[in-house]
Amino acid sequence: MIRIDAxxxxxxxxxxxxxxxxxxxxxxxxxxxxxxxxLEGVKIGQDGRSSDWARILVRGSLxxxxxxxxxGSAR
Numbered sequence: 430m431i432r433i434d435a436x437x438x439x440x441x442x443x444x445x446x447x448x449x450x451x452x453x454x455x456x457x458x459x460x461x462x463x464x465x466x467x468l469e470g471v472k473i474g475q476d477g478r479s480s481d482w483a484r485i486l487v488r489g490s491l492x493x494x495x496x497x498x499x500x501g502s503a504r
Contacts, residue, residue: 430473431491439465439486447473448485456486464489 430449435441452469466489472480 431468433468433485433487433491437488437491446483446485448483449473449479453492466492 430447432445432447434445435443438446448468448470449472450468450470452467454467454469456465456467465486467484468487469484470482472483474480
């Protein structure tokens with residue numbers, strides 16, 4: 430599960446969302462400087478219940494692994 434803030438979404442007016450991710454797709458026709466990926470999955474409501482299936486365009490940096498958690502990095 431991942432919490433996606435409005436600022437990390439392509440359509441930020443839709444607000445934040447929690448998504449149970451079932452798939453990740455790269456955006457093939459994007460300019461190199463724009464790092465966006467599609468996240469697919471089931472929306473999770475504030476009450477913890479699953480809702481609709483969704484495909485959400487998010488900034489690639491949202492999925493970046495912090496340096497201290499990368500395999501082979503100094504601890």
